[in-house]
Amino acid sequence: PGRARRLLLSQLFQPLALPVGGQAGSEGRPGEPTCRSQRLMLQGGLIHPTSPGCYCYLPPTVRAMEKLIKVMDEEMQAVGGQKLNLPSLCSAELWRASGRWNQMGPELFRLVDRHNHGYCLGPTHEEVVTELVASQSGLSYKQLPLRLYQVTRKFRDEPKPRFGLLRSREFYMKDMYTFDASEEAARHTYEQVCDAYCSFFTRLGLPFVKVQAATGSIGGTTSHEFQLPADIGEDRLVLCPQGHFAANVETLNGEQTSCPTCGEKLTETKGIEVGHTFYLGTKYSSVANAVFSSAENKPQLAEMGCYGLGVTRILAASIEVLSTEDSIRWPSLIAPYQLCFIPPKRGSKEEEEGAALLERVYDDLAEALPHLAGDSVLDDRTQLTIGKRLKDANRLGYPYVVVAGKRVCEDPPVFEVWNQNTGEVLYLTKEGVIELLSKVQVP
Amino acid sequence: PGRARRLLLSQLFQPLALPVGGQAGSEGRPGEPTCRSQRLMLQGGLIHPTSPGCYCYLPPTVRAMEKLIKVMDEEMQAVGGQKLNLPSLCSAELWRASGRWNQMGPELFRLVDRHNHGYCLGPTHEEVVTELVASQSGLSYKQLPLRLYQVTRKFRDEPKPRFGLLRSREFYMKDMYTFDASEEAARHTYEQVCDAYCSFFTRLGLPFVKVQAATGSIGGTTSHEFQLPADIGEDRLVLCPQGHFAANVETLNGEQTSCPTCGEKLTETKGIEVGHTFYLGTKYSSVANAVFSSAENKPQLAEMGCYGLGVTRILAASIEVLSTEDSIRWPSLIAPYQLCFIPPKRGSKEEEEGAALLERVYDDLAEALPHLAGDSVLDDRTQLTIGKRLKDANRLGYPYVVVAGKRVCEDPPVFEVWNQNTGEVLYLTKEGVIELLSKVQVP
Structure with missing residues (x-):
C-alpha cells in the first residue's frame, strides 16, 4: 500500500468563480443570487442550479453534508433513535385519510403512475411512518418509546424558491417520529429530543435560539423552532434578554412588547428556521389506528411527536450567519x-x-x-x-x-x-x- | 462518559414474523412474496411494503446499506471518483434534448410543478451531469479525466414491480459519469472502473460474472453487466467454462453454443444484474456541448462513460444468492x-x-x-x-x-x-x- x-x-x-459580484438582493432577477450564502456557495463551487429551487450539490458540499449527518446520527442515536428510510412516493389515499392531501394545496408535488394511481412526493412522513407502526400487530408497551428517524430527500413546490439552499424545492431533511405509551412519556421524549437538538447546534458552534412556534399543517399542540438569528431570515422572533421567553411572533395575539415572566422589554430579530419540533398527541395515530397493547393488555393509541432538522438548509444557514461579505466560514x-x-x-x-x-x-x-x-x-x-x-x-x-x-x-x-x-x-x-x-x- | x-x-x-411461509412463486398474488430474498426480508423485519414496488427500509437494512455505500465509496475514490449529488427533479426540456423523454415511454415518472413546467424523476442522470460539466466554461484537458459519482434514490415506473428490492420502483443506485480527453483515455477509464467493480464484488465475497451486454436506452457502443448467477434472475447468460467469453444472450445474433475463442460448449445460466457499465462516446456531450480546451487550446467534446451499481438491489441479490430456504446469509x-x-x-x-x-x-x-x-x-x-x-x-x-x-x-x-x-x-x-x-x- x-x-x-x-x-x-x-x-x-469545485468550479470556482471567485471574483466577487455585487450585494445580493432579496428578490433576485433570474439567475442572480438572493442572499450572501447563495452567492458565496455559487462562487465557491459548492452548488450549481439546474431548475428553480433545484441544485446540484458539488463535491465539497457532499463532504460537509456527510459530516453533518454523522453528527446528527450521533445525537439521534444518543437518545435511542433508530434510523430507517421511507419512500418518497407516498400514496394519495394515505394523505387523503389524514386530510393533508387537500390541506397542503399546491405545495405538494403530485403525480400518477402508469395505472393512474395518485402519489405525492413526501415533504414529510407522518402518514407513512404511522402506517408502518400501525402494521406491527404485536407492539407492546414494553417496546416503547420508539424513536424512528431518517435522513432523506424531501420535496416541496415552493411558490418562491430563493435564497439558494435556504428555500429550495428539493432538499434533505432529518425527520424523527416518536411513539410513546402515555402523554407524560411523550412529553419526556419531547424534552429529550429538544435537548439533543440543543446539543447538536452547540457542537456546531452555531448561535441558535429555541422559540415557541405555530404548528401549521403538521398539527399537534406544542411546537418549538430552532432559529439562527439573521437579517435574511423569514421569521420574526421576539426574545426576552434574560432568556425567560422566546417566540415566533406568529404565535402571539397582537403586539407583545414585554416578557410575560420578568416584564423586561422584548428584543426583536429575524431568524432562519433550522429545526422544528412538534408534540402531536394522537392526531396521526388515531387515523392509522397505531396502537400498542398496554400493561392491562388493552389496545391503546400511541402518543406521537415529530422532529425535523433541515440538513441542506443548515449548511447554507451556517454559511449565511458565520461568513463575511466575501469569505465563507464553516x-x-x-x-x-x-x-x-x-x-x-x-x-x-x-x-x-x-x-x-x-x-x-x-x-x-x-x-x-x-x-x-x-x-x-x-x-x-x-x-x-x-x-x-x-x-x-x-x-x-x-x-x-x-x-x-x-x-x-x-x-x-x-x-x-x-x-x-x-x-x-x-x-x-x-x-x-x-x-x-x-x-x-x-x- | x-x-x-x-x-x-x-x-x-425489526418487526419479526419469523414463522416460515411456503415457497415464493415468481408471479405473486397481491401481498405475497415473489422470491426467496423478498420473503426472507419481509419475515426478518428488513423491509415493509407501502405501495407496489415501494418499500420502507427498516433499521437493519439501513445499517447494511450504509456499510455497502462505504465500501463503494472506497472503491470509487480509489479510482479518483469525486462524490456529488444531483436533483431527482429533472427538467423535461433536458430530456427532450437528449431524445430520452419520448424513448423512455411510461417507465419515466412524470409530473408538472405549479407553473406547469414538466419534470421527470431521474432514473439516471446522464443529461443533468453532462449539462453540469458543459456549464464549466474554463474546463481544461489538464483537469481530465473527471470521474463524478453519486449515491441517490432513483425512480422507474416498472410495469411489473416484483421480487422485492430486486425490481422496485424506488431504489438506490450508485452512478458514476466519466469525462475524458480522448477515446483512448476514455477506454482506459472504462477498464479502471470495471476493475473497481470486480474488486468491489470480490471484497463482498459475491460470486459474480462480467458479461457483454446491450446498451439499451442509455446508448453508447460498449457495455458490460455484472451479474450474480441465480435461478430467479431475469437475464439469460452464456458463459465459456474457460472464462474466454461471457455474454447476455440479448447481445447475440441467434443461438450461439460454442465459445468464439476456444470452441468449448457454452454453459447457460440466469443472472441478477447488479452493475452495468457503458462506454458512451459523445452521445450526451454533443447534445449538451460539453467541451474542454485541448492542448492546442481548441474546444473539443468530452468522451464519456457511465457506470451503475444497484445499491438496494445488491442487498436483496446478496440475500437471494447466499441464503438457504429459511436462513438469511449476508x-x-x-x-x-x-x-x-x-x-x-x-x-x-x-x-x-x-x-x-x-x-x-x-x-x-x-x-x-x-x-x-x-x-x-x-x-x-x-x-x-x-x-x-x-x-x-x-x-x-x-x-x-x-x-x-x-x-x-x-x-x-x-x-x-x-x-x-x-x-x-x-x-x-x-x-x-x-x-x-x-x-x-x-x-
Whole structure:
C-alpha cells in the first residue's frame, strides 16, 4: 500500500468563480443570487442550479453534508433513535385519510403512475411512518418509546424558491417520529429530543435560539423552532434578554412588547428556521389506528411527536450567519476540507526545496493523523503567487492553511499556519504543525 | 462518559414474523412474496411494503446499506471518483434534448410543478451531469479525466414491480459519469472502473460474472453487466467454462453454443444484474456541448462513460444468492449486525451468573473493539429457550452468535461461539471470544 493520494486543488471538481459580484438582493432577477450564502456557495463551487429551487450539490458540499449527518446520527442515536428510510412516493389515499392531501394545496408535488394511481412526493412522513407502526400487530408497551428517524430527500413546490439552499424545492431533511405509551412519556421524549437538538447546534458552534412556534399543517399542540438569528431570515422572533421567553411572533395575539415572566422589554430579530419540533398527541395515530397493547393488555393509541432538522438548509444557514461579505466560514466540525497547503510560486527561489518540504508535511500528517488524510488539499496552482492563493483559501474558508513561505528555507524549516476562524497566524516546524493539527476534530 | 448503551433485541425496531411461509412463486398474488430474498426480508423485519414496488427500509437494512455505500465509496475514490449529488427533479426540456423523454415511454415518472413546467424523476442522470460539466466554461484537458459519482434514490415506473428490492420502483443506485480527453483515455477509464467493480464484488465475497451486454436506452457502443448467477434472475447468460467469453444472450445474433475463442460448449445460466457499465462516446456531450480546451487550446467534446451499481438491489441479490430456504446469509462485511449474544433462559440454573458473565463479555468487547460496539445485539427475550433464540439468530444471519450455555458456570467460564457462515462452533473463554472477534471486519 503506497502513500495516500494527494488531493490537488486543480483536480478537484469545485468550479470556482471567485471574483466577487455585487450585494445580493432579496428578490433576485433570474439567475442572480438572493442572499450572501447563495452567492458565496455559487462562487465557491459548492452548488450549481439546474431548475428553480433545484441544485446540484458539488463535491465539497457532499463532504460537509456527510459530516453533518454523522453528527446528527450521533445525537439521534444518543437518545435511542433508530434510523430507517421511507419512500418518497407516498400514496394519495394515505394523505387523503389524514386530510393533508387537500390541506397542503399546491405545495405538494403530485403525480400518477402508469395505472393512474395518485402519489405525492413526501415533504414529510407522518402518514407513512404511522402506517408502518400501525402494521406491527404485536407492539407492546414494553417496546416503547420508539424513536424512528431518517435522513432523506424531501420535496416541496415552493411558490418562491430563493435564497439558494435556504428555500429550495428539493432538499434533505432529518425527520424523527416518536411513539410513546402515555402523554407524560411523550412529553419526556419531547424534552429529550429538544435537548439533543440543543446539543447538536452547540457542537456546531452555531448561535441558535429555541422559540415557541405555530404548528401549521403538521398539527399537534406544542411546537418549538430552532432559529439562527439573521437579517435574511423569514421569521420574526421576539426574545426576552434574560432568556425567560422566546417566540415566533406568529404565535402571539397582537403586539407583545414585554416578557410575560420578568416584564423586561422584548428584543426583536429575524431568524432562519433550522429545526422544528412538534408534540402531536394522537392526531396521526388515531387515523392509522397505531396502537400498542398496554400493561392491562388493552389496545391503546400511541402518543406521537415529530422532529425535523433541515440538513441542506443548515449548511447554507451556517454559511449565511458565520461568513463575511466575501469569505465563507464553516462550523469547523463540518468544513468540507480542514486544511489547505500552499507551496511556493513557480520560479521563486524557494520553489524546489519549499515544495518538497511542504509535501513532506502533507504526507507525514496524513500518516500521523489518518482521519485528516481526506481533509487536506494541496493548492498546486503554482503559477499564482502565494498571496493570491492565500486570498482564495481565505474566501473558501479552510479552517487551517499551511504555507511554505520565506522561512521554509531556514534550518529547521518554518511554516506559516493560518487559523482562519481566529485570524491567528503561527510559525511552526513540521512537528509543531502536526502537534497543532492533532487537535482538529472531524466527525 | 458511561458504558456504551447495550442494544437489546426486544427494543430494536425489526418487526419479526419469523414463522416460515411456503415457497415464493415468481408471479405473486397481491401481498405475497415473489422470491426467496423478498420473503426472507419481509419475515426478518428488513423491509415493509407501502405501495407496489415501494418499500420502507427498516433499521437493519439501513445499517447494511450504509456499510455497502462505504465500501463503494472506497472503491470509487480509489479510482479518483469525486462524490456529488444531483436533483431527482429533472427538467423535461433536458430530456427532450437528449431524445430520452419520448424513448423512455411510461417507465419515466412524470409530473408538472405549479407553473406547469414538466419534470421527470431521474432514473439516471446522464443529461443533468453532462449539462453540469458543459456549464464549466474554463474546463481544461489538464483537469481530465473527471470521474463524478453519486449515491441517490432513483425512480422507474416498472410495469411489473416484483421480487422485492430486486425490481422496485424506488431504489438506490450508485452512478458514476466519466469525462475524458480522448477515446483512448476514455477506454482506459472504462477498464479502471470495471476493475473497481470486480474488486468491489470480490471484497463482498459475491460470486459474480462480467458479461457483454446491450446498451439499451442509455446508448453508447460498449457495455458490460455484472451479474450474480441465480435461478430467479431475469437475464439469460452464456458463459465459456474457460472464462474466454461471457455474454447476455440479448447481445447475440441467434443461438450461439460454442465459445468464439476456444470452441468449448457454452454453459447457460440466469443472472441478477447488479452493475452495468457503458462506454458512451459523445452521445450526451454533443447534445449538451460539453467541451474542454485541448492542448492546442481548441474546444473539443468530452468522451464519456457511465457506470451503475444497484445499491438496494445488491442487498436483496446478496440475500437471494447466499441464503438457504429459511436462513438469511449476508456478505459478512455488510451484515447489519456482526454479533448476537444469547444469555441463559429465565429461571434456568445458569440464569443469574450466566447473564452477568455474558454481559461482561458484551461490555468488554465493546471497549476492546469499539468499531464493533454498534454491531452487537443482546437477545434479551429470556422467556425463550436458548435453542429457540439460536434458531432465530440463525434465520437472521448474524455472522457470529455468542451463547452463555451449560459451560458458562465452569471456571474459567466457557462460551459457545457460532460462526454462522462456516457452520463452525467453538468453545472459548472471554479472552478467546475477544481474540476471535478482533478479526471481524466492518467497513
